[in-house]
Amino acid sequence: MDIVFADISYLDVIANIERSCFPEEQAAKKHQFCERLSVYPKHFLLAKDDSGDIAAFINGFVTDLADLTDEMYTTPSLHDENGAWQMVFGLCTRPEYRHRGIAKSLMEKFLSLAEEQGRKGAVLTCKQSLIGFYEQFGFVNEGISQGSVIGGVQWYQMRKTF
């Protein structure tokens, strides 16, 4: 798997992967990805297999705001290239590519870029079932998110400080 920066030419495939990973009410929409790819393509990574197929992606903007809120998902203009925190808005692996360590590789690359860029750390929200998954990267559970209620489920905020 190669890890490459995304650009707008991958819009359709990214939107399709998102739909294969989340129920409708939780999935980011194509127009949202279009905005994200326009505003912060350097914070959007893809995992590409030998045949050029895109297996997975990770994305999120950078901000001085310490807590992740739903507004961030829909407002790319809140991105601040000099911000302290690398947010993680989505980590998705197409079902047929799962259990091969692809999400792990993407997350490790995303975190190493953020650390090289001098960020304070990274923040994400996740469902309870994935807390253990993110702990392997050094994320610490901060409890139920106050700022994210998207899809009507309970989200936990997790933070890794470099």
Ligand SMILES: CC(C)(COP(=O)(O)OP(=O)(O)OC[C@H]1O[C@@H](n2cnc3c(N)ncnc32)[C@H](O)[C@@H]1OP(=O)(O)O)[C@@H](O)C(=O)NCCC(=O)NCCS
């Ligand atoms: C979560 C997701 C990104 C993982 O993708 P993946 O490429 O299969 O992940 P990896 O192969 O790198 O890692 C899987 C490994 O992580 C570990 N892991 C997974 N869930 C875990 C958990 N809850 N606790 C501890 N470890 C966990 C296991 O060791 C697992 O190994 P296995 O595949 O042998 O079972 C993928 O299942 C997905 O896209 N799900 C739908 C979208 C989603 O929920 N994304 C996260 C948003 S918060």
